[in-house]
Amino acid sequence: MVNKSDESKQQQRCCLVTREKGNPEGLIRFVISPDNVVVPDLTERLPGRGMWLKADQNVLHMAIERRVFSRAAQCQVEVPENLSSMIINGLQCRIKNSLGLARRAGQVTFGFEKVREKISQNVVGLIIQATNGSEEERKRLLSGAKHLPNIAIFTAKELGILFGREYVVHAAIHTGSFVYRILCDNRRLAGFIN
Template sequence: MTRGGKRRNREEGPERRCIVLGESGLTEGLIRFVIGPDGDLVPDLAERLPGRGMWLTSTAEVLNQAIRKRAFSRAARAPVIVPEDFAERLESLLARRAADSVALARKAGLAVTGFEKVKARLKKGSVGALLHARDGSDQGLGKLTPLSGDATLIDVLTSEELGLAFGRDYVIHAALDADGATDRVLREAARLSGFRPRTLPLDGPSGDQAPVGPALDAPADDRGDTEGSAARSDP
């Protein structure tokens, strides 16, 4: 999300100010925090908890700055307890919300998975988002990206996390239709991306770029609909 410069139309939503960067923007790129009863820092990802909210740009770098500079204590004007593993906990919470939002889009009938089904859906017309597991091979994505048009590429979830969203052991590729439920996926994925930098460019992979970590070749995925065929119960 671009911050600073020209102000956005207020009809697009409320703006909040990052306590570290001092820049204002729509809440879609920020995380709200409150202070718990015992003085501990609590991420309010649903933005519903009572108390005075403190807003922070959703990136690991800004969070680390806030902790190092005691920005939460200054903003709250009181001592704030921040656990040593707070950044890791927050990333896990963001990942779960992103996966849950994908599950909601699936249950609303907006999602398809499996290489051939995703390919067919992209050929049919525009989609809201193309999902690719961040630990998946870029070979399949290289075939899908030219068909994706203006779809947003989301590669912040692992194959296992995507699998949980679809009730399977793992998922490498998925496509989401444009809809309100998909808008939530885009928002949650954008917040998580600040903690999991994009591993592939928006315009498709190049020969010298690969996902971080061991890539899943998933040859079954390239053959069709057997991707993540072992069923799991819905999350």
């Protein structure tokens, strides 16, 4: 018996602009609200017929220029001017929520030395680093963990707020489901920001 989460991972979706098929993890779902406004559905749970686009800023611009949403919905729709920022803010919020849940579940380690120790124990699935941390320290930390994915989206102050500290420069997410979820949202976010 295939459970629902495994089934959704196997389903392919087609980008309305590029016509490429792919897993939902690399795409953004959009729906049309009752007042005919395009809404990004980052949780993929909103009602309505889903319209999928590759998670890429250029693809979104092409979709808007070519009026892809109106054609797919078969009616005139309104595309918000801040649609791109809605996606960016929404994905950042999802990553923050996942980090907060990981912290509450006891799946996060903070601090340079503690993170290095967890890396040596092979229990780390993802390294989070502050964008405004020392480049030299970043390289030192990653020297023993080149095989591990790492992301830097938030400042030390923002990470501190998420993790209940004054500031956090280095954090490690332990191997598990939080890693997969954060990496998927980070990949989608990377299509919209550098």
